[in-house]
Amino acid sequence: MGxxxxxxxxxxxxxxxxxxxxxxxxxxxxxxxxxxxxxDARGVVTIPTFCEMCFWRCGGIGYVRDGKxxxxxxxxxxxxxxxxxxxxxxxxxxxxxxxxxLRAPLIRTGARGKEQWKTATYDEALSVIAAKLGDIKAQHxxxxxxxxxxxxxQRFFQHVLKSWGAINFAGPSFAQCRGPRDIGxxxxxxxxxxxxxxxxxxxxxxxxxxxxxxxxNMHNTQxxxxxxxxxxRIPIIVVDPRFSVAASKAKYWLPIKPGTDIALLLAxxxxxxxxxxxDREFVAKYGMGxxxxxxxxxxxxxxxxxxxTDIDAATIRATAREFxxxxxxTLIHPGRRVNWYGDDTQRSRAIALLTALLGSWGxxxxxxxxVNTRVAPYPLPAYPKRQRPLADNPDGSRYPFADEPVTTGxxxxxxxxxxxxxxxxxxxxxxLLYALPNREETLKAIxxxxxxxxxxxxxxxxxxxxxxxxxxxxxxxxxDELLAGWGRRGWVSLRQPVVPPPHGLLPGWKIAxxxxxxxxIGECMPFDDIKDYLRHRVEKSNLSWDTLEREGVIVGEATxxxxxxxxxxxxxxxxGKVEFWSKQLADHGFDPVPKFTPPAAAPDGHFRLITGRAPxxxxxxTQNNPLLHDLMKTNEVWVNADTAARLGFANGQYVKLKNQxxxxxxxxxxxxxxxxxPDTVYMVYGFGHTSRKQTLAFERGADAxxxxxxxxxxxxxxxTSLHSNFVTLVKEA
Amino acid sequence: MPRFGMVIDTRKCxxxxxxxxxxxxxxxxxxxxxxxxxVSELRGGFPTLTLEIRSERCNHCDNPPCVSCCPTxxxxxxxxxxxxxxxxxxxxxxxxxxxxxxxxxxxxxxEGYVDKCTFCMHRVKEGLDPACVSVCxxxxxxxxxxxxxxxxxxxxxxxxxxxxxxxEAGTRPRIYYLT
Numbered sequence: 001m002g003x004x005x006x007x008x009x010x011x012x013x014x015x016x017x018x019x020x021x022x023x024x025x026x027x028x029x030x031x032x033x034x035x036x037x038x039x040d041a042r043g044v045v046t047i048p049t050f051c052e053m054c055f056w057r058c059g060g061i062g063y064v065r066d067g068k069x070x071x072x073x074x075x076x077x078x079x080x081x082x083x084x085x086x087x088x089x090x091x092x093x094x095x096x097x098x099x100x101x102l103r104a105p106l107i108r109t110g111a112r113g114k115e116q117w118k119t120a121t122y123d124e125a126l127s128v129i130a131a132k133l134g135d136i137k138a139q140h141x142x143x144x145x146x147x148x149x150x151x152x153x154q155r156f157f158q159h160v161l162k163s164w165g166a167i168n169f170a171g172p173s174f175a176q177c178r179g180p181r182d183i184g185x186x187x188x189x190x191x192x193x194x195x196x197x198x199x200x201x202x203x204x205x206x207x208x209x210x211x212x213x214x215x216x217n218m219h220n221t222q223x224x225x226x227x228x229x230x231x232x233r234i235p236i237i238v239v240d241p242r243f244s245v246a247a248s249k250a251k252y253w254l255p256i257k258p259g260t261d262i263a264l265l266l267a268x269x270x271x272x273x274x275x276x277x278x279d280r281e282f283v284a285k286y287g288m289g290x291x292x293x294x295x296x297x298x299x300x301x302x303x304x305x306x307x308x309t310d311i312d313a314a315t316i317r318a319t320a321r322e323f324x325x326x327x328x329x330t331l332i333h334p335g336r337r338v339n340w341y342g343d344d345t346q347r348s349r350a351i352a353l354l355t356a357l358l359g360s361w362g363x364x365x366x367x368x369x370x371v372n373t374r375v376a377p378y379p380l381p382a383y384p385k386r387q388r389p390l391a392d393n394p395d396g397s398r399y400p401f402a403d404e405p406v407t408t409g410x411x412x413x414x415x416x417x418x419x420x421x422x423x424x425x426x427x428x429x430x431x432l433l434y435a436l437p438n439r440e441e442t443l444k445a446i447x448x449x450x451x452x453x454x455x456x457x458x459x460x461x462x463x464x465x466x467x468x469x470x471x472x473x474x475x476x477x478x479x480d481e482l483l484a485g486w487g488r489r490g491w492v493s494l495r496q497p498v499v500p501p502p503h504g505l506l507p508g509w510k511i512a513x514x515x516x517x518x519x520x521i522g523e524c525m526p527f528d529d530i531k532d533y534l535r536h537r538v539e540k541s542n543l544s545w546d547t548l549e550r551e552g553v554i555v556g557e558a559t560x561x562x563x564x565x566x567x568x569x570x571x572x573x574x575x576g577k578v579e580f581w582s583k584q585l586a587d588h589g590f591d592p593v594p595k596f597t598p599p600a601a602a603p604d605g606h607f608r609l610i611t612g613r614a615p616x617x618x619x620x621x622t623q624n625n626p627l628l629h630d631l632m633k634t635n636e637v638w639v640n641a642d643t644a645a646r647l648g649f650a651n652g653q654y655v656k657l658k659n660q661x662x663x664x665x666x667x668x669x670x671x672x673x674x675x676x677x678p679d680t681v682y683m684v685y686g687f688g689h690t691s692r693k694q695t696l697a698f699e700r701g702a703d704a705x706x707x708x709x710x711x712x713x714x715x716x717x718x719x720t721s722l723h724s725n726f727v728t729l730v731k732e733a
Numbered sequence: 734m735p736r737f738g739m740v741i742d743t744r745k746c747x748x749x750x751x752x753x754x755x756x757x758x759x760x761x762x763x764x765x766x767x768x769x770x771x772v773s774e775l776r777g778g779f780p781t782l783t784l785e786i787r788s789e790r791c792n793h794c795d796n797p798p799c800v801s802c803c804p805t806x807x808x809x810x811x812x813x814x815x816x817x818x819x820x821x822x823x824x825x826x827x828x829x830x831x832x833x834x835x836x837x838x839x840x841x842x843x844e845g846y847v848d849k850c851t852f853c854m855h856r857v858k859e860g861l862d863p864a865c866v867s868v869c870x871x872x873x874x875x876x877x878x879x880x881x882x883x884x885x886x887x888x889x890x891x892x893x894x895x896x897x898x899x900x901e902a903g904t905r906p907r908i909y910y911l912t
Contacts, residue, residue, distance in 0.1 A: 071758040073868065084870045087751040093758050215747030220870055227745040227871030245747050248784035255780045615749035626764045627757055631750045640779065674779040 048552025289581025329365025342712025
């Protein structure tokens with residue numbers, strides 16, 4: 001079985017981080033009982049914590065003035081933010097102040113989705129949940145609860161539900177985001193890319209971005225290093241159907257035909273091999289199956305790719321020469337939200353192979369290998385032994401190379417009752433109606449459930465369908481699990497409350513602990529105060545709790561992360577080598593070397609709809625934040641200006657988008673621009689909210705997820721495609 | 734006496750608006766308003782394009798029309814730093830300055846007075862950069878004394894190409910955009 005040979009170790013751990021002796025210093029005592037902090041002469045209290053406005057987890061410092069949250073700034077000691085947050089982090093104040101936040105637990109009284117509720121105490125709400133979970137367990141077993149989660153607050157809910165017997169946990173971060181990339185790299189190097197991505201943009205001499213729109217895609221550390229790369233005037237090559245902000249900083253912009261990236265990557269590899277521009281030493285020392293790879297790659301000439309990609313052969317050659325001239329300090333960026341067409345694992349594998357030809361794996365200016373952090377565990381009871389296979393992908397039978405559970409696999413199991421019934425969903429902090437493809441399938445699955453619980457800070461669309469809604473304190477109001485970060489160094493970050501939560505809202509750990517009590521498994525949370533739990537872990541790791549409270553972060557010592565520092569490379573693949581030709585893929589009937597298959601063509605008169613991110617918003621979570629709403633109130637649909645003129649659409653005019661299945665969006669303004677190919681339209685996703693309780697975001701812009709009715713599933717690991725739908729523009733009266 | 738100005742590197746700016754939101758929290762700018770903003774200027778046609786992204790705000794002009802037109806002296810040039818400021822309790826909300834400013838840098842605060850960028854003088858007096866400068870994840874903004882030949886802002890102006898906004902308006906703006 002491929003599963004057994006396949007690496008389970010996602011991120012190559014070089015060594016556990018070691019920490020210097022913690023400096024002893026006295027804390028300024030605070031009269032404010034909720035949290036510790038440091039007060040200045042004006043009475044402004046500062047408390048460090050780490051951010052949850054996206055998944056990057058930057059260290060920040062909250063400022064409290066006159067008992068109110070004033071601002072949130074970067075923590076200069078933090079290795080992710082370097083003292084500077086992105087607009088979402090800065091805008092976290094708006095998430096705390098948002099008048100539309102969930103204020104009290106809700107228990108459904110009307111039909112599901114009709115949003116008829118009674119407000120309840122946490123105790124009442126948890127009693128309802130515990131009773132229903134008891135019924136599900138009695139009738140179907142604990143495996144029949146599926147847990148969908150995202151974000152750092154998920155930890156204690158996962159822990160309590162695992163202790164109760166749940167085994168099916170999935171986050172959209174795998175099958176709807178970075179999964180194909182990590183599997184593509186694991187198949188090649190035996191290790192995934194991981195997050196934060198170990199991309200050495202700070203030291204690279206040539207940066208290649210394929211669809212990755214850094215700057216709009218606001219991964220703080222990467223954007224900071226991207227700006228340094230611009231300042232260093234290194235060549236940047238951007239492949240994107242749209243003239244992204246990153247493309248505007250580039251030496252080469254390749255406005256590729258959507259869905260043809262693999263053809264470009266194959267042709268680039270062809271140039272490197274046929275022109276002898278690859279790293280022969282790296283290939284000889286670490287490579288496996290290069291001869292078969294080389295024989296196969298010979299057919300993919302730039303002329304072949306030019307016809308498919310709309311990028312002329314001379315440009316393909318010129319860019320290949322540009323980045324190969326700078327190897328190994330060349331970075332072919334792996335991207336993050338990479339599930340576009342359903343063949344994304346193979347595209348990511350092509351990126352991994354191109355990286356191998358450049359010898360830039362484990363090299364300065366290419367990919368470094370992240371240093372992991374070990375923090376001592378808190379002694380907790382063991383989980384019950386698993387009795388049944390995971391429901392999403394039983395024993396790897398559906399997606400042989402998935403190494404995390406697949407959300408849509410759990411949805412399928414809910415719909416089919418196979419391999420066993422799924423009767424409850426516990427949803428933590430992920431708006432599944434916007435995160436998963438084909439909303440109808442999600443709603444149909446929800447319709448079969450005996451229990452849907454949603455934990456969130458905001459009245460998300462999925463919360464509207466819940467039987468019980470549990471509101472949670474937002475991240476600036478709570479403690480969470482310790483962050484054991486990995487990167488150029490290991491580090492530990494503490495999340496601690498900067499301000500008390502409003503409306504008597506509880507932090508997730510406390511809700512989870514109370515739920516454990518109701519479920520009769522209180523012993524799985526054997527601490528009354530999470531500070532005891534956190535402090536135990538910190539002090540058992542020989543770290544200073546006082547230092548962590550005061551500074552928010554403790555950074556480990558430097559160890560080698562690239563070959564230049566003395567790092568020895570090793571590969572956790574079946575062959576122990578970099579697999580240019582993959583036997584495990586061949587054994588499962590997949591292409592051992594990536595091949596290009598053209599994506600489905602657009603129906604007549606249709607545009608391909610592609611989506612991306614804006615720097616001031618995260619998923620569908622931030623559009624109602626009053627501060628971030630002021631920065632970007634709505635999305636627009638980008639249409640090539642000449643095409644718009646030909647079709648009679650003016651810049652700023654409202655249209656609706658109608659997809660190939662007849663689904664029609666909310667109205668959205670046209671951005672008629674030269675910044676996009678004529679055959680493609682673009683939107684930032686996460687807008688067009690249908691929850692009336694989000695008063696600022698409600699019906700602002702078009703909802704890209706609604707139009708995502710058709711999707712392809714990556715047969716290797718279950719990733720679902722985002723760019724597989726076609727739309728026409730419909731005039732709005 | 735310093736003469737403060739700002740230099741903004743449009744090559745590094747990604748238009749993320751962190752400067753905008755940081756100004757809002759730092760200065761309690763009410764919802765729906767801002768003292769700084771982002772402008773993107775596109776030139777060319779597909780696929781030969783250039784894009785300049787600029788963080789814009791009050792230019793703290795050397796020849797500020799908002800000051801000369803103010804009937805009450807609310808809009809004034811402050812001695813320290815030669816910045817343009819508004820004294821809220823002297824402002825009668827006549828909006829003459831809003832008409833006079835060619836940069837659209839001013840708005841009427843819900844409390845009735847005209848408000849705009851202060852160059853965060855409350856921070857600068859403590860030795861800090863303005864909030865927008867200090868948060869920028871791309872480090873694309875520089876604040877300093879234009880009369881100090883050794884300042885970083887002057888070094889950048891000597892070594893890089895730059896332009897100002899609407900020089901023809903004769904306002905002598907003190908925000909410089911590196912290209």
